[in-house]
Amino acid sequence: MKIRILITMLGAIVLSSCSSFVSDNTGKQTQSSSLMDFLYPDEESRVKHQSEIPTLQLPVKVGLAFVPSSNWQRDGLHGKDQVELLENVKQSFLQYEYIDRIEIIPSEYLNGGEGFATLEQVGRLYDVDVMALVSYDQVSQSLENNAALLYWTIVGMYVIPGNENTVQTFVDTAVFDIKSKKMLFRAPGVSKLEKRTTAIGIDDTLADKSLEGFGIAVENMSTNLDAELARFKTRVKEEKIANVEHRADYSGGALHIYCLLFLCVMLLRKITGR
Template identity: 70%
Template sequence: MTFRIYMAVFSLLFLASCSALVSQKTGQRTKASSLVDYLYPDEQSREAHQPQIPVLTLPVKVGLAFVPSKHWQHDGIQSKDQIELLDKVKRSFSQYDYIDHIEVIPSTYLTGGQGFITLEQVARLYDVDVMALVSYDQVTQSVENNAAVLYWTIVGMYLIPGNENSVQTFVDTAVFDVKSRTMLFRAPGINKLDKRTTAIGVDDTLSEKSLQGFHLAVEDMSKNLDAELARFKTRVKEEKIAKIQHSENYSGGGAMGLFLLLCGLALLKIRAGFNKRAR
């Protein structure tokens, strides 16, 4: 009799430990940061904003940062992962001659406040003219399906339910001239991942796919950002979206300037050769 009681207690404890391995976080969860909520925290701030034509001094200095999580909750992306993702975005800016340097700024500097006043303070601290703010919205969903797995244990068969897991990620970079508080352009990126697992592996799977989703969405966004950066000069000329002035040490040539210089030197060399032959 005593042996049966011990076995019953042991069975209950064993099943409880197995149940503990099964995620209790099924359903839908969201990680998000809102650009609008951050820059315009109330109706008064939205009404007070008057759009202006920005004046940009080339080459511009750019700051990159993630918008803090919505409602100031714990960030949906860890700090080290934020830096790694922003380094990908940084490469999109680095190839253009009208950009001086790019500073990657941890979102903790933005978390202490909200609105354009905080943005201006951070810009002064890092000595940047333009801020590129990356916001995100990621929805993870885990739903039980019929892909259950039977495990044989010392107390008999134990059923582990299966789960359909999906992670949909949206990221967006909005580039603002800090002084005029005007958005210059923006670029989106999206990604969706799906994976079927047993319920025991749900938490690890969702964490892994969450980070993978952010990386893939940022890669997609970087392509769109490249296109917007390439169009920016044309839009300034044709759509008059900004006034441009140049710093004293800016030639505006970049790679094209070097190419024209080399062509000029080549022409001079050819001309010298013709003169030498003529003599």
């Protein structure tokens, strides 16, 4: 009897610590990309950097990309997932008449780059004037919570180690004028997800919640980005944060107004018979 009790106790202890055997994702895991590390790869580049008031050619051409992961880590998002998320961000830009087009640029073009020099190269390659860079920081944490997972099975009582899984995601879009190296505006997004699982389910749960967390954070960021884009035109006029020039084929929406006024005048003349 004592031997059976001892074996049961030892089994419970082994099971309570088995999450570290069945998964490499227990404890705290972090995946991130740093905007500052990418733009200023060394201290000297940060000291030398002197931004100037940008001159924007309307309508602007925008490049959109994820900042590569930091410290030689594997990117937290696969290329396909990055493109799908950036398509959502792209919609925030498309509704404004002062934006010509938005090019989604794979993060591979920024890998191993040297800050603004790389942005200038990518700008020439894709013919864009402005770059919107999306950086991220995601922390996944899996902590055992044994007391909550005590099960009766057909062969007796077993303690199955449980895990409280939390995934917190922060994303940030910073929009830069490439030529002047001036940041025009930025918009953040956050999300926090929690789910309890058994030890066996840690890897699948964290993988699913990681992607879901990115999706929610990007959606939150897109809402904030939309607000910043709406404010940007007003800030240019009131705060003089940028000089504006118009391309030869750009009317900034004025042409549509003139056409509407012309049609109103013609309609009025037809009604009055003049």
